[in-house]
């Protein structure tokens with residue numbers, strides 16, 4: 001079915017009139033609560049209000065009135081509650097709506113829902129029914145509907161901010177603006193094709209269109225180059241804690257999520273499977289994974305655990321590489337080579353090569369790993385103590401970037417050197433700093449909590465950076481669906497330019513039409529029926 005903004009309303013009314021469909025649902029959460037809100041939408045809403053209130057007249061529109069609510073089959077009073085009447089089109093769905101605010105006990109809610117269900121033309125709403133009606137009735141664009149869905153699902157402050165912005169239309173406005181501008185360009189190109197060559201209009205029309213298309217194309221490109229910040233904020237940043245067995249990975253996970261989510265024991269190889277926990281980390285959503293200690297093993301279960309750990313590390317946005325401080329100081333790594341030492345350590349643990357571009361992954365040193373001595377195989381002499389800069393304060397990635405000191409191969413790694421409580425003051429001075437390691441390093445102790453604040457602050461910075469600022473001047477892409485359509489839109493705009501260069505105006509116009517179609521798929525102005533089910537299925541019933 002093809003829909004346009006102009007035709008939506010007409011389309012919906014004919015659908016609504018034809019089916020006479022009125023839906024109702026409990027819109028507040030399930031379970032016992034102070035007040036429950038039951039919503040009704042559709043042409044029979046007025047009848048539902050009159051019947052349940054036992055009155056022949058409707059209450060004043062949009063004014064709360066206290067009413068006795070009556071079971072129509074027994075005339076028994078079910079409850080006393082607030083009734084709100086919203087005649088369409090000035091309602092959420094654009095059609096006649098009503099709300100019953102009743103006491104939130106299960107029996108009361110069930111009785112009201114049963115009473116509504118017994119009325120002719122009323123049936124239980126499916127998930128997302130109300131939002132779908134709002135969209136079909138031209139009350140909201142698709143991106144706004146998606147923003148509403150995200151707002152309902154938002155678990156952190158940053159997610160809420162991003163969602164409300166999208167629901168308010170910030171993102172939809174950008175796409176509509178591009179759509180309108182491309183539409184004007186298409187009109188110019190069509191004019192060029194339609195008018196006689198003698199008329200002056202065409203040269204200018206083509207020039208104006210081409211300049212504008214170039215501009216829109218650049219804007220789309222810039223919007224796409226967002227490092228998936230908005231999508232990450234919506235879905236959560238994946239952080240994997242990885243490292244050799246017994247270094248304290250599970251201890252760190254438990255500290256960060258403030259509950260004993262993972263088993264901690266002195267036995268190396270305690271964690272076998274990935275232990276994932278979703279946390280609200282300083283206002284940002286983080287999916288934190290504790291993983292099995294990485295080592296060569298013949299144990300079939302542990303082997304699978306190691307495989308899963310490596311897989312999780314590969315997919316993670318950030319890797320917290322944990323190391324045991326007592327092993328690190330035994331390393332004879334020269335001060336200038338700490339970054340190589342860390343990379344070496346990662347390779348020996350078999351950590352996926354996605355970020356290890358500088359490293360030869362073809363020949364991992366398995367002998368080195370099998371020996372169990374891999375932390376001590378750097379045989380170069382110990383650096384002089386005065387060259388060491390153990391850095392308890394974390395150094396942000398930004399600072400490392402600016403100084404050109406960050407190793408690109410370590411750009412999604414935070415090194416956490418744990419068990420610092422087991423070191424003497426002198427031994428602590430031997431630990432590497434962020435500058436030495438060319439990636440952020442935190443020295444901490446999960447036993448004493450020393451260094452944990454600095455680690456938390458550093459992780460928060462990185463997570464924030466990966467998600468971006470939801471209140472930044474220009475809103476970011478939030479959905480994979482949008483990205484896919486925008487990429488295609490951009491391709492068509494680029495194609496337009498090449499068709500113009502080869503003076504094929506007919507194909508140039510077609511490229512613009514296709515670009516428009518892609519934008520329309522995002523905003524819901526063309527051929528959206530196939531994506532509607534996907535979008536609305538994630539809504540809860542009553543929304």
Ligand SMILES: Nc1nc2c(ncn2[C@@H]2O[C@H](COP(=O)(O)OP(=O)(O)OP(=O)(O)O)[C@@H](O)[C@H]2O)c(=O)[nH]1
Nearest residue numbers: 245246247248249250251265269270271293446447
């Ligand atoms: N002294 C000291 N011990 C620690 C510290 N952190 C963890 N431990 C201990 O080290 C042992 C291993 O801790 P875990 O958190 O289970 O280590 P892991 O890396 O998850 O181990 P695996 O699951 O086997 O890979 C436990 O006995 C912890 O109590 C620390 O900062 N200092």
Ligand SMILES: [Mg+2]
Nearest residue numbers: 249250270271
């Ligand atoms: Mg563990």
